[in-house]
Amino acid sequence: MLWSDIDLTKFKMAAAPYGGPIALIRDHDQLVEAEDTGIPDGIIAIFSPTGKKIGQVEVPAYLYNYSYITPPSLIPLSLSCDGIDIVDFGWCLEEKLVCIQNDGNVRIIDLSGDSSSFSLGKDAQNYSVKSCRFWDYGFVVILGNLDIVSIDNLYEPKPTTFKDSNLPSFPHCWQIIPPQNTLSGHVEVLLSIGNTIITADVSESQDQFLQQGPFSHISVSPNGKLVALLQSSGKLQVITSDFQKLYTESFPIQQKNDIDSTSTSSNRVYDVSWCGNDGVAISYGLFVVLVGPFGGVVKLEFDSVSYLVQEIDSVRIFNLYSHDILSKVSDSMVSVFQAGSTSPAALLYDAYDHLQNQSAKADEIVRNIGPSLGKAIDTCIEAAGFELNVNFQQNLLKASSFGKTFLPDHNPTKFVDMCSNLKVLNTIRSDFVGLYITLEQFHSLPINSWILRLLNRNMHFLALKICEYLKISTAEVYIHWAISKIKQSNKDDDTLYSILTSKLQDIPSLSYVRIAEAARLSGRERLTTKLLQLEPISANKVPLLLAIGSHALSLKESVNSGNVELIYLVILGIFNEIPLGDFFRIIGSNRVASLMFQKYCKQEGKFSLLKSFYFQEDELFGSIESTIIQDFTTESDLEAIKKNLNNAGLSLSKNSSHYLETKALSNEVKLINVQQKLESEVETSLRQRxxxxxxxxxxxxxxxxxxxxxxxxxxxxxxxxxxxxxxxxxxxxxxxxxxxxxxxxxxxxxxxxxxxxxxxxxxxxxxxxxxxxxxxxxxxxxxxxxxxxxxxxxxxxxxxxxxxxxxxxxxxxxxxxxxxxxxxxxxxxxxxxxxxxxxxxxxxxxxxxxxxxxxxxxxxxxxxxxxxxxxxxxxx
Known part of the structure; x- marks a missing residue:
């Protein structure tokens, strides 16, 4: 590890899942000598799994007055988390750091430096946040008044307070079961209160009536089906998450034999975590104990205090000097490498070893495998996926390839897919990238998620090559590169536009909207406008053009899109933003928009606005028409209507091109006179008859x-x-x-x-x-x-x-x-x-x-x- 000058015991920390980065901040609950921690006070330092510093987040407060230190890394990250104290922080599935302050403010920061924030509400502000737990898409907090509040979606945050939690006191420890692992589909909370465990969700709470407490640590298995409970006495219990069945109960360590009497912290439990769904790992500082499903114990010793990160199929163990992955050995690995194994896969691997030594016995061994050769080939391929050592991977794949020469009809799909996956996986695992993951973790997320992780580290070239190798779209890589270029560049708009278009112009199906949005947020309006001209879909340009004040262009693009609702949206948006005279000038320059605006005014009865538009456009006929319509819809006096019609006809008669309209107005007045006369003649007689x-x-x-x-x-x-x-x-x-x-x-x-x-x-x-x-x-x-x-x-x-x-x-x-x-x-x-x-x-x-x-x-x-x-x- 590259952080050998940092004492991890002096920090609060959070490690991202799927081999992600590690965040550290000074633990103010501990007494630390000035400048003793290696990280300035008020700074959240971000490290890669190799211990390399890749960024930092500044936490300004009235207690802190430190200047920003430029991170020596590929990822420039310096953002503020407002507030006087960060209660806790964690990572979401997309490698965004979620910081929760004691006043209920939440800041979400990604590795590229972008952030968003929201508040947990007045209760959090009044009573303050005391403790937090995180999962892939949300988190749960406990407030000072013992209310439990959850956020189910970080991107559409709606704070939900648990009903009827009724906690008598703050829990000794607590943990959550994520919504995807519960029958209700809502997050569930497990709280150690007194000697029992209380389970709570948004609708109710329930006492499980346990008597073995209090519990110092609670850990939930990745699939949410099992719960590990560590008692203050050191006794470990593994029980189902519905607390109906106890699987195992044991003391992981024997106090007299396993505790170093010269160490003041050897009996302290630092962390409890699951190793996949098969075992429980407990960190006692300098050693980690792995408890198997039947109570068996394996003890791992380290040179410094070790911390645990739970993964879906393993556990990561990191300390001052190393970062390891501990997982269950797969059946295929056991089949190949177990001492004395005579399985077909082990024989095939042995045959390949003889082949390497140019021994004729290789052919004999393969032929002796007989009809099990196909299974042996598949087992070697599967074992290569679980193997972390590249040399062993190659040997296993070569062994399976050697076996295929004796079985030409064997389906090669598994072999080809495994080679492809391992090539990408080994690249991601390399020290250059530092994402230490297993094949199961790699498959549990779509390939686009791994590409995004590379892009967040500004590894655009590597991401591009992987996309080309896997034959998937490279558009997202180019978009992210362009956005990063805009944020970091100090060149003028025209020069930057030339740099961007030289790379992007030949990329098919590329949307420029997000790139243009980044330019807008960087204050580059000229660059924004030029980039939007390259966007192939007109409707996509309009909102951004409106945002930067390109009203005429946004109106033109909305008309080109053919979307009537979008055109009206732009018209009304422009109307609300600029002076009326400028609005009329922009609308009048576009015939389609002008006609739609006129129709809108007629339908909504906005005749005064319509007459003002006609007056500015010097449209006599339109002005007269709107006046007549307004009179007919608001005027009830027939004499006034006839007067207005006569005046309108007189105005139109001055222009010979409006002869028919003038005659029509004259006939309308004449018709009204006839109708009035008819009414007076027939009204009485009609009623009588x-x-x-x-x-x-x-x-x-x-x-x-x-x-x-x-x-x-x-x-x-x-x-x-x-x-x-x-x-x-x-x-x-x-x-x-x-x-x-x-x-x-x-x-x-x-x-x-x-x-x-x-x-x-x-x-x-x-x-x-x-x-x-x-x-x-x-x-x-x-x-x-x-x-x-x-x-x-x-x-x-x-x-x-x-x-x-x-x-x-x-x-x-x-x-x-x-x-x-x-x-x-x-x-x-x-x-x-x-x-x-x-x-x-x-x-x-x-x-x-x-x-x-x-x-x-x-x-x-x-x-x-x-x-x-x-x-x-x-x-x-």
């Missing part, structure tokens, strides 16, 4: 003659008008209807002559008038007036329209009168629709429509008619 004016229908879909003077303004006045009395269902109300609706209502009320006058006054096309009157008369069942209307002159819409309208309203007898007026080609199908088979046959014969005759013959139930049709068909 109680004539219903139902079935108004929607006649706006009837085609009109292009360019007619009855054209309307581009806005839909019938949708915007506020009807007097707030009701459009009254039979006497005309104001608020469109021209065609007014015409239809007049016909429904029997005002035929006035309807004809309205047609003439407003130049309603003849065909449109005929369609409306036809439909209204049929629904009104005024067949006498319909007959007069039809015979007045030849209808421009034809007699077929009359017949079909009557048929659609089930007036078959009336329809037959108009079918007789139709042409011979149309008659057969029309007669068929009303079931007049004889008439249909006669008309089909006259028109010599063979298909119609065949159809009538099929449909008719009259045998005489059917025979007559068949005779006619045979003679035609």
């Amino acid at each position: 109680a004539i219903s004016a139902n079935n108004l229908g929607d006649f706006n879909d009837i085609p009109q003659k292009s360019g007619s003077e009855s054209g309307s303004l581009s806005i839909s006045l019938n949708n915007q008008l506020t009807i007097r009395d707030g009701d459009n269902s009254g039979s006497y109300v005309f104001v608020g209807l469109t021209l065609l609706q007014t015409l239809a209502k007049m016909i429904n009320l029997g005002m035929y002559s006035k309807a004809s006058s309205l047609k003439s006054d407003f130049n309603i096309p003849e065909s449109t008038f005929y369609w409306i009157k036809l439909r209204c008369l049929v629904r009104r069942k005024d067949f006498i007036e319909l007959d007069k209307f039809c015979r007045l002159k030849k209808p421009p819409i034809g007699y077929v329209a009359f017949a079909e309208e009557l048929i659609s309203n089930n007036q078959f007898q009336e329809a037959s009168r108009y079918i007789s007026l139709c042409d011979n080609v149309s008659k057969p199908n029309l007669y068929l629709k009303i079931g007049f088979m004889h008439e249909a046959a006669e008309s089909a014969l006259l028109s010599k429509n063979i298909n119609a005759l065949k159809r009538i013959s099929t449909l008719t139930s009259d045998p005489t008619l059917k025979a007559d049709i068949e005779a006619r068909l045979s003679s035609m």
Whole structure:
């Protein structure tokens, strides 16, 4: 280890899982001589597993007044943890240091120097934090008032106070079972209170009624199924986590024989940790005792006080001089290397040894293995994965390769995968990287997590080579490199942009958003804008462009994305950030955004804002249009509405290009006058006669003659008008209807002559008038007036329209009168629709429509008619 000048017993420490770094801070509970610790007061020092200092975190407080010391490492790290005291700190799964202060403030710091913080709430601030325990994604704290508070997600922190914990006193010791290992899915807490253990979660607490306490140490196995309890007397118990079954009970050391009487700390237990799920390791300072599942003990001696780090399949033991991994020997290793083993794998390994010595016995041994050769090959491959020594790995893999020469059909996948994994794993284990992990640990996390660990150590080239070797995307490596380059570089934006693009321009599917965000956080707005221009997905650029104040560019990119919601988000965001005049100028420069802004203002009733926009854009028609809409939606005085319409028409008449709009406004005023007059004429009589004016229908879909003077303004006045009395269902109300609706209502009320006058006054096309009157008369069942209307002159819409309208309203007898007026080609199908088979046959014969005759013959139930049709068909 490279930290030989540090006395570890003077520090609080936390080691990251999966072979991660070790953090040290001076333990203020101990009396330490000034400058005696090797690490300045108020500093959290970060060391690699080899003992090399890779960074530090400054802890400023009113007690501390130390200047920052630049770490001599690959990882520049110097951040502040505000507050006067750090209660404890630990590591999350992503190698981020979580520092918890006594006032409840929590700071999360990664190895690149970025940090975030949050608070545990007022209770933590009022009562202070007394103790903490960590797991991969969260932590639990005990407050001064004995409340238990948990955080289940460090990135979305929501402090949760345990209910009904009711602790009578602060626990002698305590530990947690992570949520992924509990049946409830919530973190569980084990607390040593008095002679028993109390288990608690967010909803309840339960006394396990043990009598062997108090317990000085509690340790939970990696799978959460077993708990190791060390009594103050030195007795160790291993029990299930539900406290229903006791597995083993023993004294790991014999006081008289194993304790050095000359040492003042030899009987002190420094730590208790599980070695995988198979054994319990106990550190007594200068020696570590490993207790097996059946109470067997192995004693390991060291030259200095040793500390334990629990892993999923092993335990790490580090001290002043060494850092070791202790794990259970795998079955495959036992099969190969156990003294006197005659297993197929051991024989294969022995055969390879003879091959190395050029002994002919190698061939004989392999052939004697017989049908077990395949199993021997796989066992050697598996043993190579568990072996930490590179030379033994190579020998095991060569032995399996030698065996494959005698078994050519053996599947090579395991061998190839193991070679690939070991090549990467040995690189990660090297002293240069310093991640001492096992193959099981390597497989328990995705490869991207290991790449990220290399990137956090700024080992970009190594991470890139591993990605290329494993044939996975290198985009994340380049992004992290670019972000690090931006944070560390003191070059100007243009030079830095050239450096970045020279490396990144040829990388496929690379997103520049995170790189641009790093540039923004570094105060490089010009570089941010230039990097965002390289982002291939427009929608991704918009939030960042808004953040740096590139409003016009963000609006352009949002429009290019085609995302309507994003466009509105940008429009409203810009509206809230800049002066109104600048906002109108930016919106007006983009046609799509301008139209969407106008639509938004109309829908939300923001007519004053819309008029201001039109005024700045010098759009006379738009300004008049918004004024009219505003009047129709807010004004109830018809005289005021007509006055505004006249004024609008007068303004538009000054420009000859708005002739149609001017004429439409004039006609609208004229129509309102007519509607007012109609209401005054018919209101009384309609009420007396109680004539219903139902079935108004929607006649706006009837085609009109292009360019007619009855054209309307581009806005839909019938949708915007506020009807007097707030009701459009009254039979006497005309104001608020469109021209065609007014015409239809007049016909429904029997005002035929006035309807004809309205047609003439407003130049309603003849065909449109005929369609409306036809439909209204049929629904009104005024067949006498319909007959007069039809015979007045030849209808421009034809007699077929009359017949079909009557048929659609089930007036078959009336329809037959108009079918007789139709042409011979149309008659057969029309007669068929009303079931007049004889008439249909006669008309089909006259028109010599063979298909119609065949159809009538099929449909008719009259045998005489059917025979007559068949005779006619045979003679035609």
